[in-house]
Amino acid sequence: MDGRTTRSRGVEPGDWVGHSPFSDPGRHADVLAAVSPEPEAVHGAVTGLVAHYRAEAAVLDDERVSEVDLRWCERILDAGLARSPQLAGRPDHLRGGGCCRDHTLLAVAVLREHGVPARSRVGFSAYLIPDFHADHVVVEQWDGRRWVLWDAEMPAAFGAAPFAGPPFDVRDIRTGVGAPFVTAAQAWLAYRRDGLDLSRFGVHPSVDIGGPDMVRAYVRLEAAHRRGDELLLWDVWGDGADGAPEDPVGSPDEADALADEVADLLVRADAGDTAAEAALAALYASDPRLHPGTVVRTWSPLGRTGTTDLVARTTTWD
Numbered sequence: 001m002d003g004r005t006t007r008s009r010g011v012e013p014g015d016w017v018g019h020s021p022f023s024d025p026g027r028h029a030d031v032l033a034a035v036s037p038e039p040e041a042v043h044g045a046v047t048g049l050v051a052h053y054r055a056e057a058a059v060l061d062d063e064r065v066s067e068v069d070l071r072w073c074e075r076i077l078d079a080g081l082a083r084s085p086q087l088a089g090r091p092d093h094l095r096g097g098g099c100c101r102d103h104t105l106l107a108v109a110v111l112r113e114h115g116v117p118a119r120s121r122v123g124f125s126a127y128l129i130p131d132f133h134a135d136h137v138v139v140e141q142w143d144g145r146r147w148v149l150w151d152a153e154m155p156a157a158f159g160a161a162p163f164a165g166p167p168f169d170v171r172d173i174r175t176g177v178g179a180p181f182v183t184a185a186q187a188w189l190a191y192r193r194d195g196l197d198l199s200r201f202g203v204h205p206s207v208d209i210g211g212p213d214m215v216r217a218y219v220r221l222e223a224a225h226r227r228g229d230e231l232l233l234w235d236v237w238g239d240g241a242d243g244a245p246e247d248p249v250g251s252p253d254e255a256d257a258l259a260d261e262v263a264d265l266l267v268r269a270d271a272g273d274t275a276a277e278a279a280l281a282a283l284y285a286s287d288p289r290l291h292p293g294t295v296v297r298t299w300s301p302l303g304r305t306g307t308t309d310l311v312a313r314t315t316t317w318d
Contacts, residue, residue, distance in 0.1 A: 010281070011274050013117040013142040013147075016117040017112055017118075019112050020228035020229070021072070021310075022105060023108050023230060024072075024073060024074060025074055025077055025109055026073075026074035026077075027074070028081065031087070032106075032109055032110045033113050033114070035087065035110045037111055039152070039171050042107045042110050043155055044089065046087075046103045046107050046152050047103060047152075048087045048089055048095065049077075049080045049090070050097070050103055051095040051098070052097075052098065053065050053098060053301065054099070054301070056092075059092035060095070060096075064097050065097035065302070066097065066302065067096040067098060068097040068098050068099060069298065069315065071308070072313060073106060073109045076096065076102060076106065080095075099137075100137045100153050101230070103137075103153040104120045104138060104152050105230050106152070107139045108230075111139070116142070117142035118140065119140050119141075120138070120139065120140070120225045120230050121140045121183060121222065121225065121226075122135075122183070122218055122221050122222040123138075123175070123181055123187065123222065124136060125138075125151075125180065126164065126165050126179070126181065127164050127168065127180045128162075128163055128164060129163065129164055129204070130164040131164070132164070132201075132202075132204075133187070133201040135202065135218065135233065136151075138150065138151045138152070147270075149173040149175060150170060154170050155170075159171075175270075177196060183266065184218035184263070185222055185264075185267050185270075186267060187218075188215050188219050188263040189260075189267060191215065198211050198212050201214065209245065209246065216246075216255060216256065217246050217248075219263050219266070220258075220262065220289075221235075223262050223290055224290070224291065224292060226284075227284045231292060231296065234301060235292070235299075236298075236299060237292040237296045238288075245299040249289045258289060258290075261283070262283070265277075265279055265283065293310075294311050295309055295310065296310065298315055304317050
């Protein structure tokens with residue numbers, strides 16, 4: 001960790017310029033600085049480096065697919081640059097395994113390296129699978145006037161003919177129920193306040209991970225990413241960490257109440273309420289149920305579980 005790296009975030013856009021420990025490229029800073037911060041250039045670089053471990057499984061061997069658990073931007077770059085100094089336009093056999101979280105983390109790292117305020121947003125996409133909201137992580141960057149949400153995994157042309165739903169601008173994505181992207185906080189509040197059916201919110205229609213328990217857990221994950229802890233989607237911390245990926249923190253009622261409070265602050269902060277942003281920052285720092293501390297349990301989609309030391313940057317697999 002160097003002087004550019006911070007674990008804390010304030011409430012102003014400029015507070016999202018410094019790297020987090022997760023986005024810090026370390027000795028590869030010059031590589032990211034050489035990538036133009038324009039979205040299409042960023043998209044080309046991050047998708048050239050990383051192939052989706054599930055959607056593009058056919059192009060990955062066992063060794064490279066295991067990189068989905070690398071977590072740290074510097075480690076992802078270590079693995080990728082050992083194969084080739086080129087980022088964009090790589091042949092498939094030189095790409096490593098990852099997912100939307102990794103595409104977004106790398107994109108955020110490029111933007112931060114260029115002094116652009118950027119952060120990752122956790123929620124559910126309505127445009128990847130018909131009649132389904134798939135868990136997804138996208139980029140949010142400050143354009144000088146407002147926060148703009150965009151998808152680093154997809155080219156700009158994707159929005160004109162998405163896999164699911166009507167056309168939209170993949171470089172300026174609308175959020176909310178009925179929009180192309182629903183943040184975890186928006187989905188949770190719509191469920192709790194308006195009875196939104198969350199049965200079609202999850203990892204994939206063929207995977208039995210989703211529904212209210214997952215969305216509730218993703219509210220905590222969204223808060224963690226907001227505060228600079230860009231954890232893996234399968235990291236779990238707190239009282240339920242040893243049980244299952246979607247276990248609650250404390251009793252179900254306590255977990256619901258915590259998700260209600262955090263989701264409300266996130267949605268209000270997104271609407272420009274700086275007092276809510278400050279309250280979220282204070283709550284995240286003070287409530288051990290929210291911030292991960294130094295150790296998390298990792299439930300890898302590769303079928304292994306382990307304990308990850310976030311300080312030593314090591315995972316001991318069971």
